[in-house]
Amino acid sequence: MTKKLTKPIRVCVLACSYEGSDSELKEYEGDLIQTPQNYFCSEDENYTFHLELIRKATAYRQIRQLVMSGKFDVFYNQCDGAKDEDRAGVEVVEALEEFKVPYTGAIAKYYEMSxxxxxxxxxxxxxxxxxxxxxxxxxxxxxxxxxxxxxxxxxxxxxxxxxxxxxxxxxxxxxxxxxxxxxxxxxxxxxxxxxFVSGDEATILACNDSTQPEGGAGVPAGAGDFSRGRGLQALSPQVGFVRRHEVDSGAQG
CATH class of the missing domain: 3.30.1490.20 (ATP-grasp fold, A domain)
Structure with a gap:
């Protein structure tokens, strides 16, 4: 049984808004609501979640308002727009860094390495x-x-x-x-x-973890099955998303 905290951790989940977007991913992810709240028991009183959809054009103002509200302890950032997209991306990270609040994800310097x-x-x-x-x-x-x-x-x-x-x-x-x-x-x-290299393809997530001997940790790899005669690892944005979604869904249970 999870030990109850004195005060719940208030998590603000930041996700991209597709309102007015012409992103190639809109067709496949536009209706997808991404929040870690789905992985927590609804009866867990240690955490509260608030989902905020961020628009690229207003990202800085939205982040500033959220920070100044004083309602959140940590920002769970899922905004992943590229610099040539009209979805919120690195500008969200830059705002979070400027306001010096705890957040998840890469720092601005490493947000979009080529x-x-x-x-x-x-x-x-x-x-x-x-x-x-x-x-x-x-x-x-x-x-x-x-x-x-x-x-x-x-x-x-x-x-x-x-x-x-x-x-x-x-x-x-x-x-x-x-x-x-x-x-x-x-x-x-x-x-x-x-x-072109034929063979298996896997997605691996590594992160800092101060509790580990070398300061890092990795989650179990998610492998994509591309054995159905396609030969090409990535056919379209839809395939890329579907594969990721299938791995995520499988990890749930």
């Missing part, structure tokens, strides 16, 4: 990643990608949930690569091209 940035960190720790090239609109694609082995896959340089991707992003020769990369960069300016 895939090349993460590859450099992996390289520093001797962790192998797929061979790659970073492209910008106007680059000589053939020259920059000449050392890559096909098939290759074209990705957003920092996006998640397979943003901008479809089956044609897996390319089998230089002609396909040049054509698809140009079309990709016409929309997103940059592209990451990697050698």
């Amino acid at each position: 895939k090349p940035d993460m590859k450099l960190v992996a390289h520093y720790y001797n962790i192998a990643t797929a061979k790659y090239a970073v492209l910008e609109a106007g680059d000589d694609i053939e020259s920059l990608c000449r050392d890559l082995h096909f098939p290759c896959i074209i990705k957003h340089i920092s996006g998640y949930s397979s943003v901008g991707m479809d089956k044609s992003c897996k390319v089998y020769d230089m002609v396909q690569l040049v054509d698809r990369a140009k079309r990709f960069m016409a929309e997103y300016q940059f592209a990451l091209v990697e050698e």
